[in-house]
Amino acid sequence: MNARLTLLVAALAFLVCAPLVAQRRDQTGEGDANWSTLFQAPAMRTPDRMHTASGRPGPDYWQQVADYKIKARLDPVANKLSAELTLTYTNNSPEELSFLWFHLEQNIFKQDSAARQLALSGGANGERIESETNGVELAHVKCRGEDIAFTVYDTLMRVELAKPVRADGGEVEIDIQWSMSLPEKAALRMGRTETSDGPIFALAQWFPAVAKFDDVHGWNTLPYLGSGEFYTDFGDYEVEITVPANHIVASTGTLMNPRSVLTNAQREALAKARESRETVIVRSADEVALGKGRPESADPITWEFSARNVRTFAFTSSPSFVWDASTTNAGVLCQSFYPRSALPLWEEGTKDLRESIEHFSRMWFPYPWPVANNTNAFGEGGGGMEYPMIIFNGRCDSSYDLFALVAHEIGHNWFPMVVNTDERRHVWMDEGFNTFVDYYAIVERFGSGGSWFDRKDWVSAWSRNTHPMSTPPDRMPAGTVGFLGYDKPAWMMRTLREDVLGAERFDRAFRDYIAAWAMRSPTPDDFMRCMENGAGMDLGWFWQSWIFGAAKPDVALVSLSIDEGTVDAEISHRTRFVHPVPWRAALKDGSRREGVIPVEAFATRRLVRFSCEVPAGSLLNFTLDPEARWPDMDRKNNSQAPHPAK
Numbered sequence: 234m235n236a237r238l239t240l241l242v243a244a245l246a247f248l249v250c251a252p253l254v255a256q257r258r259d260q261t262g263e264g265d266a267n268w269s270t271l272f273q274a275p276a277m278r279t280p281d282r283m284h285t286a287s288g289r290p291g292p293d294y295w296q297q298v299a300d301y302k303i304k305a306r307l308d309p310v311a312n313k314l315s316a317e318l319t320l321t322y323t324n325n326s327p328e329e330l331s332f333l334w335f336h337l338e339q340n341i342f343k344q345d346s347a348a349r350q351l352a353l354s355g356g357a358n359g360e361r362i363e364s365e366t367n368g369v370e371l372a373h374v375k376c377r378g379e380d381i382a383f384t385v386y387d388t389l390m391r392v393e394l395a396k397p398v399r400a401d402g403g404e405v406e407i408d409i410q411w412s413m414s415l416p417e418k419a420a421l422r423m424g425r426t427e428t429s430d431g432p433i434f435a436l437a438q439w440f441p442a443v444a445k446f447d448d449v450h451g452w453n454t455l456p457y458l459g460s461g462e463f464y465t466d467f468g469d470y471e472v473e474i475t476v477p478a479n480h481i482v483a484s485t486g487t488l489m490n491p492r493s494v495l496t497n498a499q500r501e502a503l504a505k506a507r508e509s510r511e512t513v514i515v516r517s518a519d520e521v522a523l524g525k526g527r528p529e530s531a532d533p534i535t536w537e538f539s540a541r542n543v544r545t546f547a548f549t550s551s552p553s554f555v556w557d558a559s560t561t562n563a564g565v566l567c568q569s570f571y572p573r574s575a576l577p578l579w580e581e582g583t584k585d586l587r588e589s590i591e592h593f594s595r596m597w598f599p600y601p602w603p604v605a606n607n608t609n610a611f612g613e614g615g616g617g618m619e620y621p622m623i624i625f626n627g628r629c630d631s632s633y634d635l636f637a638l639v640a641h642e643i644g645h646n647w648f649p650m651v652v653n654t655d656e657r658r659h660v661w662m663d664e665g666f667n668t669f670v671d672y673y674a675i676v677e678r679f680g681s682g683g684s685w686f687d688r689k690d691w692v693s694a695w696s697r698n699t700h701p702m703s704t705p706p707d708r709m710p711a712g713t714v715g716f717l718g719y720d721k722p723a724w725m726m727r728t729l730r731e732d733v734l735g736a737e738r739f740d741r742a743f744r745d746y747i748a749a750w751a752m753r754s755p756t757p758d759d760f761m762r763c764m765e766n767g768a769g770m771d772l773g774w775f776w777q778s779w780i781f782g783a784a785k786p787d788v789a790l791v792s793l794s795i796d797e798g799t800v801d802a803e804i805s806h807r808t809r810f811v812h813p814v815p816w817r818a819a820l821k822d823g824s825r826r827e828g829v830i831p832v833e834a835f836a837t838r839r840l841v842r843f844s845c846e847v848p849a850g851s852l853l854n855f856t857l858d859p860e861a862r863w864p865d866m867d868r869k870n871n872s873q874a875p876h877p878a879k
């Protein structure tokens with residue numbers, strides 16, 4: 234029988250083997266106090282007309298809208314950015330607002346920033362900040378042409394409004410002018426990287442962004458400490474970026490003035506790429522080496538971009554970019570920008586991007602924007618970072634690594650760029666869900682998920698687990714974000730799909746969740762309710778074990794005996810991590826009996842007695858979870874040979 238059983242098939246197999254599950258006093262010495270709470274639904278918000286009992290947005294659901302017009306100028310010689318913006322903020326909430334909060338995230342690089350002090354103190358996930366700048370230097374903050382009062386607190390700014398913005402659709406315009414020096418090295422999602430053909434500038438979380446005001450927390454003003462990412466509202470962006478004429482700019486959004494910034498040959502190449510699934514060179518490596526492929530101009534030129542319904546805007550600019558492009562079968566223009574040093578590996582970058590987008594669109598939800606940009610903005614640095622319609626990537630050493638990185642970063646355009654989760658609090662709904670969907674993209678390309686998803690890694694990873702994965706990322710112990718934010722939730726989702734619900738049941742519920750919350754902001758409660766309603770299963774035990782608990786899982790075969798063909802086994806969950814228990818009775822003739830003990834058998838006791846029939850004298854051994862489908866800290870206690878009953 235296939236090990237990837239749904240609970241329905243598991244229950245049938247359980248009945249076919251005529252088991253007897255008798256709850257009895259726990260004899261493991263661990264006690265049963267409050268055991269049954271594992272099967273209760275986690276504490277959730279009471280359903281209302283904003284967030285319904287089915288986990289979907291209700292008829293009174295609202296969210297704010299933040300539209301930006303930005304003009305920015307990059308000075309590579311001074312290593313500085315100067316800019317001005319106009320924010321049009323629409324207050325769709327049911328209360329008027331007399332002040333606004335903004336994020337000034339580049340203040341993280343100031344000498345006295347909270348993040349820098351946290352790193353020096355050895356605090357949770359304190360990341361050493363090597364670059365130092367003056368942060369965001371504000372020239373003015375105005376409303377209707379008049380200066381308005383503001384106060385800066387580390388990476389936050391409170392702006393006082395002379396007149397409150399009314400509820401239910403009121404608007405206010407805020408004008409901000411600022412400048413900032415750029416980090417000398419790309420770090421914490423932005424900065425400068427040197428190449429032999431000139432620097433690469435990565436600009437992300439670079440402008441004063443209004444904080445999110447929602448129905449859960451009001452103003453979301455958690456500070457920027459480096460680990461937690463960003464949580465913002467959707468809006469439209471009109472952005473002008475002035476750079477030296479020899480630069481290529483890639484960004485969120487669609488390029489609106491190609492005639493002003495591209496050569497005739499480049500426009501023709503892009504037109505060809507829009508009709509082709511094969512990669513088309515827009516600017517070649519030879520042109521980069523010779524300083525060619527740019528308009529003849531001694532003056533800076535301005536690139537104009539437009540983006541609709543996105544939650545932020547990022548860009549990268551460099552004279553060193555090779556540029557190629559192709560188009561998905563749904564008409565999304567896929568482009569890659571990279572230095573010559575990234576060749577020949579990055580010749581596959583656009584193909585990797587295109588195939589990832591097609592996979593995620595087919596399996597989960599259609600990519601909603603017209604353009605996707607894959608950039609080597611971090612050069613020889615490692616890792617990657619995601620923003621709407623653009624991803625920043627670094628060094629890769631193999632085709633597998635490049636595809637996995639591209640798939641992961643563009644996958645974030647589904648989580649959280651479409652499904653707008655709160656990354657500062659719930660990293661597992663962002664990195665975890667994305668790592669989960671990456672697995673199937675990698676399997677489709679390479680035939681297996683590779684070592685990243687190897688279940689054998691569960692034991693070593695879980696041994697470092699000391700906090701629930703519901704812990705906010707900035708409060709996770711140092712070195713645990715990778716496990717608690719990426720690996721554990723990805724394993725959780727894969728286990729839910731393959732070993733609890735089955736693919737068809739899971740996929741229908743998860744697709745419904747994505748569609749319901751596309752361009753909206755769900756909470757963990759919404760996700761859990763969507764999955765339970767869509768799949769038709771009470772999963773309280775699953776959420777308690779995986780999301781809200783920190784137990785190190787260990788199921789044990791406590792005892793095994795056989796009497797005239799009746800196998801009696803005592804099975805215990807030794808920790809507060811519960812799950813269905815696959816079992817296998819291996820027989821001496823090479824055949825076997827197998828099934829799954831439903832999780833409900835453990836609803837009131839951690840130890841149960843299980844019986845099944847086999848031919849007398851035929852049992853070779855009895856094993857729990859024989860294919861290691863579930864995490865287990867000690868598999869040595871999962872199998873026994875039979876002992877005659879006394």
